[in-house]
Amino acid sequence: MINIFYNLLLWLILPLLVPYHAYRSLSRGRRTAFMERFGRIPAEELELIGDGGVVFVHAVSVGETNAALPLLKGIRQRFPGKKIVISNVTETGRSVAQKSKAADLCIYFPFDFPFAVRSVLETIRPEVVVIMETEIWPNFIGVAREMGIPVLLANGRISDRSFGRYLRLSWFFRPVLQRLSALCMQTPVDAERIAAIGAPAAAVHVGGNLKYDIPVVKATPGQVAEIKAKYQVPTGCFVFTAASTHEGEEAQVLSAYRDLLARDPQSFLILAPRHPERAPGVAELIKKEGFPFQFRSALDGSGPLPAGGILLLDTVGELAGLYRASDLVFVGGSLVATGGHNPLEPAACQVPVLFGPHMENFREIAALFIKHCGAEVQPADLTGLKAELLRLSADAALREELGRRGAGILLESAGATDRHLNVMASLLGQGGTRG
Structure with a gap:
């Protein structure tokens, strides 16, 4: 009986699914996507297996x-x-x-x-x-x-x-x-x-947890330089990355970044919204706040972006590489009530990590970070985030130690x-x- 009602509901929403997904597939040049969602895989793809x-x-x-x-x-x-x-x-x-x-x-x-x-x-x-x-x-x-x-x-x-x-x-x-x-x-x-x-x-x-089984690799100075050149991140700057941010977090991150620049103008922010389609809206917020910025998709290889600026990531699959060139990472989805995101990915690069109070989806991982790195890795609000950002930006030795401890969580839990x-x-x- 339950199965009958479940399938009846599916058939009721079918008239809504078909036009919506047909439009998305065609408008984005992904004709096979529509076929695959309804169970049809092209023969040329099957040849791959x-x-x-x-x-x-x-x-x-x-x-x-x-x-x-x-x-x-x-x-x-x-x-x-x-x-x-x-x-x-x-x-x-x-x-x-x-x-x-x-x-x-x-x-x-x-x-x-x-x-x-x-x-x-x-x-x-x-x-x-x-x-x-x-x-x-x-x-x-x-x-x-x-x-x-x-x-x-x-x-x-x-x-x-x-x-x-x-x-x-x-x-x-x-x-x-x-x-x-x-x-x-x-x-x-x-x-x-x-x-x-x-x-x-x-x-x-x-x-x-399979997420502990990612390899721990610290980038060499040469690799860091190569990554910074690729993404036009200025050398000699303190690089702060805010990853997987959600609506309501970018404004807080920009406020914290403004305080950082007031003390150290030789800083740089990499801002990566969790959903790249939000990047244009985040760009409007950055403009309103008066920061110079560049979309990742618009980088032209002409040379480093200015210190005090922002690289706005509007692409997918590149954040892991940018972690390796970061001095500190804040993992979003945690200053707002969305349950948080995975802090192990930057930790695998031996980069120190911060996250907010809302880590319900990663409770075990968050507890291990607090145990190994101290309660300071989880500031309770924007005021706490600002304090930790300023403290860690001024202490390279502490950042190195926290990066080592974070990587140790993966090695011990694999x-x-x-x-x-x-x-x-x-x-x-x-x-x-x-x-």
Whole structure:
């Protein structure tokens, strides 16, 4: 009965989905996107995976895709004969997946209509499906189960904020969770929560957080110089990067930057909105505040931008490189109530990190940063952010120490990839083979 109502709702919204996604696909020159969302993959794309065994990995957007990269690398190493297909929902997620070159084929995840799901799975016929974090699509999981394709929920987490909602809707989620072959949750708390919602306890594993398994690499002075030249970042400046910012945060970051310039005019800000399509609106705010700036997409290689200016990142997939040329990084989504973003990516570059009070989606990671680096890494508000920015900008030795401690969190917490691959190994061979 639940499934009937769910599918009825999908059919009711179909008339809205078709024109909207047809327009987006055509207006952005991505004709195949519309076909893929409805389960049709062009033959020329399928040639990229041949007729061998396939591992299908779904990562909804940028964060999930970045978290999946260590796992994709591990699949390559442990199962070298397998082809990898990765699907995304967002355009930014797909862009990151394509630039990473970690998969043989990148596609858009199908809408959760049974006909679209079945078309994709019958075309690719994966040996195993891996769904990153807590993407629960009833028809996709159900059709895979009917076809004998095992489904692994990887890097699963249930946030404090969403747990109560999941519990209230456990009547809906329990039948779906029961169809999963295995669930690798990040922490024991996440494992307990997913079992309470309805997952079979015997299928639940504590796999750890894949986001800890990114390599720790500190850029050499030569590499830093090369990155700065590429992005026209002035040399000799203190480089402050505000990453993955949301509406309401850019104004606070600019206020903090103004205070920094008042004390040290030889500073430079790299500002990266979480959603690049917001860049024009952020640019208007920067103009209003009177700062010189340049869009990343408009850099012309003519030489360094001025000290006291701003590089506004309006592209996807370049932030990780800019972390390596930064002296301090603030991770956004945390001064406003959106749950925060991942501070491990800049920490892997041995760069000191700050984040605000709203880190509900990364509670475990935030707690480790506070434990290893001190409570100061999490200023409670704009006043605290300003104080830490001024303190750290004036103390290179402290920045070096905090960068080392942050990188140590990754080194001490690594190992999730191997645990996930062990579970995946037990599932491989149970699914289909293309022919």
